[in-house]
Every structure is written in C-alpha cells, then in structure tokens.
Amino acid sequence: MLDQMKKILQLYEEMLEIPHRQEIARELRNEDDVFLLLLYSEMVGIPNPVFYYTLELYPFMLEKFHDWHLRMGMEKSPLSGIRCC
Amino acid sequence: MPGILVAFIGMLVFALGYRYYSRFVAEKIFRLDPNYVTPAHRYKDGIDFVPTNKFVLWGHHFTSVAGAAPILGPAIAVYWGWLPAFLWVILGTVFAAGVHDFGTLVLSVRNKGQSVGTLAHRLVGQRAKILFLFIILILVLMVNAVFAWVISNLFISYPASVLPVFIQIPLAIWIGYAVYKRNKKMLLPSILALAIMYLTAVVASKVDFLQIDLVQYMGGEGGSGLFGLGAVSTAFLIWIVILMVYVYIASTLPVWKLLQPRDFINSHQLVVGLGILYLGLLFTNPEMTAPITNENPDTPWLPLLFITIACGAISGFHGLVSSGTSSKQLNKETDARFVGYAGAVGEGVLALVSIIAVATFFTSTDEFMATYASFSDANAVGLGTFVEGAAGLAGGLAIPPDIAVTIVSIIVVSFAATTLDTSVRLMRYIIAELGIEYRLPALTKTHVATTIAVVSSAALVLLPEGPKGFGSGGYQLWPLFGTANQLLAVISLMLIAVWLKRLGRNYAVVIIPMVFVMFMTLYAMIQQVLFEWSWMGSAPNTLLFIFGAIILIFALWIIITAFSVLTKKEENSLEI
Numbered sequence: 168m169l170d171q172m173k174k175i176l177q178l179y180e181e182m183l184e185i186p187h188r189q190e191i192a193r194e195l196r197n198e199d200d201v202f203l204l205l206l207y208s209e210m211v212g213i214p215n216p217v218f219y220y221t222l223e224l225y226p227f228m229l230e231k232f233h234d235w236h237l238r239m240g241m242e243k244s245p246l247s248g249i250r251c252c
Numbered sequence: 253m254p255g256i257l258v259a260f261i262g263m264l265v266f267a268l269g270y271r272y273y274s275r276f277v278a279e280k281i282f283r284l285d286p287n288y289v290t291p292a293h294r295y296k297d298g299i300d301f302v303p304t305n306k307f308v309l310w311g312h313h314f315t316s317v318a319g320a321a322p323i324l325g326p327a328i329a330v331y332w333g334w335l336p337a338f339l340w341v342i343l344g345t346v347f348a349a350g351v352h353d354f355g356t357l358v359l360s361v362r363n364k365g366q367s368v369g370t371l372a373h374r375l376v377g378q379r380a381k382i383l384f385l386f387i388i389l390i391l392v393l394m395v396n397a398v399f400a401w402v403i404s405n406l407f408i409s410y411p412a413s414v415l416p417v418f419i420q421i422p423l424a425i426w427i428g429y430a431v432y433k434r435n436k437k438m439l440l441p442s443i444l445a446l447a448i449m450y451l452t453a454v455v456a457s458k459v460d461f462l463q464i465d466l467v468q469y470m471g472g473e474g475g476s477g478l479f480g481l482g483a484v485s486t487a488f489l490i491w492i493v494i495l496m497v498y499v500y501i502a503s504t505l506p507v508w509k510l511l512q513p514r515d516f517i518n519s520h521q522l523v524v525g526l527g528i529l530y531l532g533l534l535f536t537n538p539e540m541t542a543p544i545t546n547e548n549p550d551t552p553w554l555p556l557l558f559i560t561i562a563c564g565a566i567s568g569f570h571g572l573v574s575s576g577t578s579s580k581q582l583n584k585e586t587d588a589r590f591v592g593y594a595g596a597v598g599e600g601v602l603a604l605v606s607i608i609a610v611a612t613f614f615t616s617t618d619e620f621m622a623t624y625a626s627f628s629d630a631n632a633v634g635l636g637t638f639v640e641g642a643a644g645l646a647g648g649l650a651i652p653p654d655i656a657v658t659i660v661s662i663i664v665v666s667f668a669a670t671t672l673d674t675s676v677r678l679m680r681y682i683i684a685e686l687g688i689e690y691r692l693p694a695l696t697k698t699h700v701a702t703t704i705a706v707v708s709s710a711a712l713v714l715l716p717e718g719p720k721g722f723g724s725g726g727y728q729l730w731p732l733f734g735t736a737n738q739l740l741a742v743i744s745l746m747l748i749a750v751w752l753k754r755l756g757r758n759y760a761v762v763i764i765p766m767v768f769v770m771f772m773t774l775y776a777m778i779q780q781v782l783f784e785w786s787w788m789g790s791a792p793n794t795l796l797f798i799f800g801a802i803i804l805i806f807a808l809w810i811i812i813t814a815f816s817v818l819t820k821k822e823e824n825s826l827e828i
Contacts, residue, residue, distance in 0.1 A: 183516050189299055
C-alpha cells in the first residue's frame, strides 16, 4: 500500500517535472551551443587563435557537432575538409 | 434525478467509449503498431523528443488542456436544460473529442512529430498555413478578451478571492527561483504554495478588510466611479487594466520565472478541485433541480449548444497540444490511445461536473428558470452559478460555504489567468510569425508584438457594451470563441481524414464528427452574424459583426479547401 502510494506520488511528480526538465535541458543546450561557437568561431569568420588546438577535439564530438550545425541553421557541415554528413 | 446517477451514467459512457470505441479506432482505423519507432525515439534529443511513461504523459497532456473553458461552456449551456448539455458532453467526448485528440496525436507521430500547422502547410500549401495562423490568432484574441472578462467578473463578485490569487504571483516566482536556480525538488514547494494560498483564502473569507471589493469602495452598485462611469463599470475597467499590465509583464518574462511555476500550483488545484467536487457529490447526493429541457428558450439550442460547449465536447486547441508537445514524447505508438483519448475523457469529466454543479445548485426548477431567464442571462450568470454550485458540493466535505466559494473562485481564476498568460504569449509569437511572413520586421520585436496583443485584447473586451455597462460585454464573445475553436478542430479532423483516405482506410469515424461540427459552426455563424449582429439583424453590433464575418469567411474557406483536398486524387504527400 505504502509502496503504491509512493509510486503514484513519483508518477505525479514526474508529470509536473516534464516542462521543468525541458526548460533546464534547453538552457544547458544553449550554453553548450555558445561554448561550441567559441571553440569553432573560426568557421564563421571570427578569428580564434586557439582554433588549431580546439580542432583536435573535433573527432570526439562529431555527433554533437552534427546536431549543433543543424541547430545553427547549417544543413551541411561548414567544414570543407572534415564532413559529418 | 440524483446528481450521482447523472455522474455515474456519464462516467459509464466515458468508460465504455474508452474501452470499446477507442480500441476499435486504434486497431481497425489507425492500426497502431507497438513496434513503430516513434519520433521520441527516432529524434531523441533529451529536450523536446523524450520517450515518456504513458501515465506521466497523460497527466502532462491533461493538465495542459484542462482550464476554465470546460467549466464555463457547460455552465452556460445548462440554460437549454441539463440533458442537452449532458448528451453533447458525453457523446461529443466519446465520438468527437476523443477521436480528434487521439487522431491528431497519431497523425503527428506518423509525421515526425510535426504540428497540425506544419502538416496543414505540407498538405494544402502556403495558403493553409496563413489561414491556420489567422484562425489561431482570432482564437487567442477571443481567449484573451473572454478570460480577462471572466477574471474581472469573479474579482468583482467574490472579492475574497483577490488576495489569494495575487499572492500566487510572488509564490510562483519563489518556486521558479528555488527550482531552476537552486535545483530544489518542486513537489514540496508547490504544495506549500498552495497551502499558503488556501490559508489566505480562509482568512480573507472571514476578515472583511482583506477583501478587495472595488465596487464597495466606490459606494456600492449605485455609486459613481471614474470618468463619469458607474461603480461596477469602473471596477471592470480597473481590473481589466491591471490584468492587461500583468499579462504584458508575465508574457514577456522567461517561462520558468512565472508561467511554469504557476502551472505546477494549478496542477495541484486541478486535482484538489476535481477531488472536492466528485467527493462532495458523493456525500451530498443533490437532486438535479434544473429542468431536463428548457421548453421555452428565447434562443434555440440548435445550433448554439454545440458552439457554447466547445472544450469538454470537442476543442481544436487540444490538437495543438497533441501535435505540438505530446506527440514528441510518446514512448510507444499504442500509448497514443491512452494519452489522446483518455486526455479528452479527462476534460469531459471536468465538463460533466460543471453541468452537475450548476444543475443541482438551485432549490427548485422555478428558481433556476428565474435566474437563467434568457440566454443572455445564462451567459452573465453561468460562471457565478458554477462557483456557488461547486461550493455547495464542497459543503458535503464540511467546508464552510463562504470559504468554499472563495476557493472555487480561486481555482477558476487561476486556470483563467494561466490561460490568459499563455494565450497572450502565443499571440505574440503569431504576430511575430506574420511579421516574418509579410516582411514587417517591426512586428517581430517582443515589445511591439506584445503591445499589439495586449491593446487589441483590451479593446475587444472593453468595447462591446454589456448589461453591467463598460467592460462587461466580454461574455458576448463566448460563442465567437467557441466557433474559432471548433474551426480549428475541423481543420485537424480534415487533415486526419485526408491522411486516412490516402492510406486507403475507412475515414468515416473522422469525417462524421467533422461534418457535424462544421455544419453546426456554419449554421450558428450565419444565424448570429447575418440575423443578429449585422445592420439588418435584431441586435446590430459592428464589432461583433466584423469579427463574426471574418470567422465566417474562414469557415467557408475551410469547407472549400476540405472539399477540394478530399476529392483530389493526389500522390502521397504525407508519410505513412
């Protein structure tokens, strides 16, 4: 009985948390996008002295990078050398 | 007839509808596939596309669609007797709303989780998208005007509810801060906030000076107010101005600061409200004192009944929620039946209790007939009667009547205020989108779009003259709100029908409610716009005529579009 009550309460809390979780995730994603923009600003024409080093991170974030350039409104990868799609 | 019996019959029909009809639609018409990869899995991003437990998703879907509208519509429609309203709510929910909400969910799931607006664009082209935007624009404008009036009306009628409602604002901001910035759990703070609100309600009901009664401050109903207006008119004016300033600020703030925390509190209020009303009904077992049917109505029930009760029987707004958010979170395609159909049933349950609360409130049929003397009176007193009737049911749980009245009015005002906030925000987005469409960059600015939204809503609520003077004409807009909402439902049903037709399935389950709702909407519009509000009608009203005429033209446009799309032999432009 107590377990069932706990389960119902947990389901109820999850119901309430959907919009909250979405909002937090959206804000985190926006922060990530800004971070990626800082790493790869060279690609959009903003000079970045550490681009040579940040580019080394690229293979590790290929999938993330693909989602990012799609969100930024670029259908294809802006990198001519390395393409993810 | 005992109220419990009416509730029992209603629940039984809902249960049978869910058990048999929705299963028939799911298995034979939509042919749901448990192995279909839903957008929540295919495009999983942890934000919009997230596979969610069906009970959790149902709860989220239901709290998103339930509001003040399924309470207000039935409370007015009881004017024609409780039986017509009851039948339309239960049959409408089972055969129209259920299929509509369920269908839009499945259609969206089968089309990458896209919204009804985008699907309309893909199916009929650019024209449909603009048409869709304009209908939603009119719908939200109506919502703003109607709900601003509803809230002002309740504040004037139940001044004890003012303070608890305003206390909800800082409490919501506090929850928003605690949850989003301090990463606290939200269940406890939101329950605490609700407890503070209800405690304030109890104190405000007992202590006179905590009741913000503007009419009383100006010397009662006969007193004089500002700008040569009467006391009641001035009170309406002041509340509407305050509400408009509030929604301007609320709709431009980030959602987590006010809108979402308010929703958490309101979700509890929905549970508390439904619980109190149904338990109260069980304990008090009141008789239905309203007549079964009104023998001599001054306004015929056909077709207005089907426009007066929109939410609770069929509502286009649900399609926006189904296809906008719920479809992106559906774990398995077969869950759509529970989320969509049972979501509509939840709304039906709310509408049902609204009918029972109003129909059992009066001591005799004569008293009912004296209060609901004309359709215009029913519009004006409907909501107040629901509040009093619901408080009567709450009396079954030993809650004192004055406190019960305050709490019920707080629940209704909270629902209406969140709807108002969301709809002004939605209006702002639509104005911005139209700005992009017609290359008017000024319209895309937040404050320009919000100013247009707020000023036009204020004008619409203040301009029509009502029985209590300035600002009380909002209720005249209720049928127009119903029509705009039904038109949206017609478009969604049309899209589902086209999809089913292209799959070679039997689409009668969709086309029958669509034709029915379309016919009733058109019938009501022609009757009101041409024979009532136009210059040759019985009660000419330029403002209502213009709005009605715009909606009528849209309705005709939709019929032509529906006919041409349904009869066109075209290749498959929707996915299967």
